[in-house]
Amino acid sequence: MHQDPQRYVVFEVDLEREEARRRAEAVAALGPHWDPAAALRDEEAAHDLLYSGLDAKQQEIYDRLVSAGVLPRREPGRAAD
Numbered sequence: 001m002h003q004d005p006q007r008y009v010v011f012e013v014d015l016e017r018e019e020a021r022r023r024a025e026a027v028a029a030l031g032p033h034w035d036p037a038a039a040l041r042d043e044e045a046a047h048d049l050l051y052s053g054l055d056a057k058q059q060e061i062y063d064r065l066v067s068a069g070v071l072p073r074r075e076p077g078r079a080a081d
Contacts (some may be wrong), residue, residue, distance in 0.1 A: 047074075 027034075054062060065071045 051062060062071070066073055
């Protein structure tokens with residue numbers, strides 16, 4: 001079967017440019033008062049609160065989940081993934 005190459009149209013999308021545009025739109029949607037450092041501090045505080053006060057069994061499960069890579073290892077100065 002012979003296909004006519006003139007029947008096809010080249011359709012290209014620059015995904016790199018589209019990703020940059022998408023990220024710019026996401027940051028713009030956050031607004032001018034969004035503080036990424038404060039957001040990270042709040043996230044760390046929420047994590048600390050969530051995993052504070054664990055009993056011995058809960059701590060054991062938490063440690064196993066960290067060792068298995070299910071939960072991130074908590075290290076000082078660690079940025080969110």
